[in-house]
Amino acid sequence: MSALDDAQEEAKADMTPMIDVVFLMIIFFICIEFKVLESKLDAFLPTDKGSQSTVVEPEEQLSIKIHVESKGSKMKVAGTSQAQWQPFTPGVNPNTNRPLRFALTGHKVKWEVGPKPIYTLQALKDELVRIANDPASQIPDKKTGGQKLMSCVIEAYPGAMYADVAATNDAANAAGFEEVNFGGGLGPGK
């Protein structure tokens, strides 16, 4: 009788830590779902503008221009397939009191890396990698006295979207450009 009691007690007492661990794991996984998966691109602004008295010799830099080929049409997002999207009508979200969001379909841009026109993001990446590996892209580094890769400047023409500039910055980073500058805003799109 005593042995049976012992066995019963052991079997029941074993459950508690297991349930404990399971609950903790459930909470852990719920929390991961809520976590915002975001990342960042560092874009250091030039600090030597506006507050300097000496004239600095301009450094050679690579210019990447973004021209808008077609602005695209505004659509209401419904599902992840573009075929299900509806034409967009402006309005306000009653829950958040913020304007309703839209997506653009058929938005197309053209890049100009130096004088060369480029039409796809992949081609832009390839071209930037080629330039980054070209010995002619090395310029003297005034701080260390050695050589460094020239900086590049992204110039977004009117109508360019945040997504276009972010993708361009991303491609430049992937190619190994460490210093990416942004040309001044060239005005809103029409």
Place this chain on the structure above:
Amino acid sequence: MNLEKMVQEELDMDMTPMIDCVFLLMIFFVLVIDLSQKNLEDLILPMAEFQEPDEEPPENRPILNVLQNGTVIYSSKVYYDPAQHGKNYAPIKQLLGDIRRIGLANKTLTLVDKDVGGATAKVMDEPILIRADKWTEWHYVGEIMKQCSQPDIAFWKVQLALSQEDKETGKKSKSLTRGQ
């Protein structure tokens, strides 16, 4: 009889502190999630292939949100609305100036000396994060950057927010599948 009582007591007592702990943990995490998302507007960020995960964001980093129409939001409050202010970007400068002034007064932001072309200037040590929607015109983001680079604002470390997943199309960044 005595032994049976003891066994029963032990079995009954096990559950209570465990449920207690679980509930406390749940409440703790729910609150933490709510607090950390207060500054983030509901935007769809563009996806990028090559990116730095924003794993340990600096605690005091200010976050500016830019909606699709160019509205600038800080801490859930609208500071600049293109429909109202048009080409008058003074409210953005005012906002950045206020963030800087309050941050310096509370010691949450700090100034450092930086060598700029031979002279030293005081610039902000903390970065600033700009979260813009995928389909926000770049022009509005560029305008914030222009204001950030003014010598009396001097937020020179600007970070652009990206996402590892495009929620519009459901496409995921390759860097996620590479296990980074």
